[in-house]
Amino acid sequence: MGERMFKCDTRIRVRYGETDQMGVAHHGAMVNWLEAARVDWCRKAGVPYRDVEAAGFNMAVVELQVRYLCPLFFDEEIRIETMTEKFTRKLIHFHYRVLNRDGELAAEGDTRHLVVNTDLKRVSLSAELMTRFLAGMRPDA
């Protein structure tokens, strides 16, 4: 399960417009942060998500799960650890750990994705892209 070993760190700063009148980051902002972390994971694995789309594929989100453990605040720089639980040509499962500025676990998330083509039909990722992803996920990459 070498693919689990590739873990990517992404730093994101909470924007003012991402807060709400409770005085903390709105829970909806998390979804955009997880996405930014996932896109960063792809880039660091050597396959920019633009390449995935350019080849005619999308990783459509079919399941989203977030557990919120402590509030995040305006201008706080958070860190997201992104890793894959499963990465096949048809189905991908990302897991995320979101740490606040003090390094405490602020949230945990999971997204499951189906590989689809531009018509949103289920397909398999091309062998070429899969090879590039697997190479990038190798522990010694």
Added chain:
Amino acid sequence: MGERMFKCDTRIRVRYGETDQMGVAHHGAMVNWLEAARVDWCRKAGVPYRDVEAAGFNMAVVELQVRYLCPLFFDEEIRIETMTEKFTRKLIHFHYRVLNRDGELAAEGDTRHLVVNTDLKRVSLSAELMTRFLAGMRPDA
């Protein structure tokens, strides 16, 4: 379990800015729609969420789960059915069914909330608010 019986219908139209370059509604928009549906549920149960906040309480989201079943499109009017799975003075669980324009199930969601005060500490909803919610949730309300 009378509270399960109170189900609220909310209609929402997909905004252009809620689409992404896949040509469908972005999965993150769903989180905002579920929130709008939840706020609508409170209003229709007779307790506008502003009253909850005015009394010093918030229903902080501690868990979010969405299963996406089919894409939603720009300008499509969707319908969200909102109901409670659990509604106590400390913990609330909403369940959502999101239907597309053809009445097909497009997504299912769940949000779990802890009742907190304005300092984000866990508290119990006031007896007065609880009474109003329970009255509003009665099947014959």
Added chain:
Amino acid sequence: MGERMFKCDTRIRVRYGETDQMGVAHHGAMVNWLEAARVDWCRKAGVPYRDVEAAGFNMAVVELQVRYLCPLFFDEEIRIETMTEKFTRKLIHFHYRVLNRDGELAAEGDTRHLVVNTDLKRVSLSAELMTRFLAGMRPDA
């Protein structure tokens, strides 16, 4: 100047996630509301914006201007009056008046749009779409 006469009213409720930690609606939400109002204007003029896109056109925003006069609050139902200052086959200028729940002017906005094709090149709206728009904008429509 018949086109100025067609004015469309759109009602929008401020979402919780559209507030920020100042306790009022975030100024960025306005941009999405003006867009929803503009899409509503097209629909009520008889030309759903989907038809514009289906015919291969987009009304790309090239200028945005908003003056914010008074704050808007969570769950407030606002009303947006949308009208055109200019509507030609190449260039469209919408003007908006945003009223708060008390009917006071809360903001004024303007957006200018260039008609582009799907490659984002400047083109002229088809005669057929233009005819439909002009018919819909007639005062007696």
Added chain:
Amino acid sequence: MGERMFKCDTRIRVRYGETDQMGVAHHGAMVNWLEAARVDWCRKAGVPYRDVEAAGFNMAVVELQVRYLCPLFFDEEIRIETMTEKFTRKLIHFHYRVLNRDGELAAEGDTRHLVVNTDLKRVSLSAELMTRFLAGMRPDA
């Protein structure tokens, strides 16, 4: 006009959820980017915006203007140059130049802000904060 000399550079990457079905960044995302750039300007001028709020002040946006010159794309790293046109204890005017990945001017923006207190009433920035801002804006800072 020393204050004009302090110019801050902020790099931002276009998120997937910030695109729309035209296949480019949605014009509304710009408003959030300008805000992030402004917050970055404050930090680099030596006065984190949290300090402004902690002292009981807000810089409420009263006017927003954006001219969009060329489209921005998913995952593109843009650069925003932020500078002040005017910075007084009551009124602040920021100007922004947004450059695409090729260094071309993609948009220009302006935001005007009134200094308000936590009740949203117009006030003057404290002498202490003003001193810190002016010190930070000095060309040799």
